[in-house]
Amino acid sequence: MKIAIDGPSGSGKSSVSRAVASRLGYAYLDTGAMYRAACWLMLDRGVTDDDEVTALIRSAELEPGTDPDHESIAVNGRDVTTAIREDRVTSAVSKVATNLDVRTLLIAEQRRLIAEHAEPGIVAEGRDITTVVAPDAEVRLLLTAREEARLARRARELHGTADADSLAATRESIVGRDAKDSTVATFETASDGVHTLDSSSLTLEETIQAVMDLVADAHED
Ligand SMILES: Nc1ncnc2c1ncn2[C@@H]1O[C@H](COP(=O)(O)OP(=O)(O)O)[C@@H](O)[C@H]1O
């Protein structure tokens, strides 16, 4: 069983995908973490030229963990699980994500990991999983939420509050990044055969349950 989930930043992809994978005893693949790890390596080496970035990623070993209860990712044997969440990576990650040669490399690795864990199942999430990486997935879902809801969620996560200052500080990392990333992946509208779930007025638990229902329907088919 392959479950593919895409959506914009702050729509809840990671939280929901991790919970669904954990409940089903499936593997979990955070493809955004792979782009972040590639970006971390680019920054660590101080490389800026796109072709040099591609060569760097081609020769690197990215090892994303697939345990939904234990987030982990390593680059060339170094654990970067925490480092990839730093602001400097969030601010620069679109440079890597919009490099089409890097995408080709990471997509091949994502397809390999998804195939390896298709038994009993895997939940893979990102921006192009339903459309490019695994369009053959049994469950394909675009998880959305209104911009205000996504901003408020991320502001609470990062600053502990969703007051005006926190919302302003979060805007670029959500709205600005989505604008850049949407030039290379379609995650703002659902493609043919992809379900849409708007989580704006749902609780996290309700959202998880809605995805579990879709999976149960797919099992019946
Ligand atoms: N209905 C909901 N669905 C998903 N996440 C929600 C919901 N309500 C609140 N949240 C919170 O919003 C945040 C979403 O962040 P995350 O899962 O990292 O999103 P994404 O991976 O899409 O960027 C989490 O802190 C999560 O607990």
Ligand SMILES: Nc1ccn([C@H]2C[C@H](O)[C@@H](COP(=O)(O)OP(=O)(O)O)O2)c(=O)n1
């Ligand atoms: N399949 C994917 C996954 C992520 N990306 C890009 C888009 C994002 O800016 C970065 C990081 O993704 P991530 O899912 O960690 O982003 P969030 O901070 O959760 O919004 O990678 C992508 O282009 N394709």
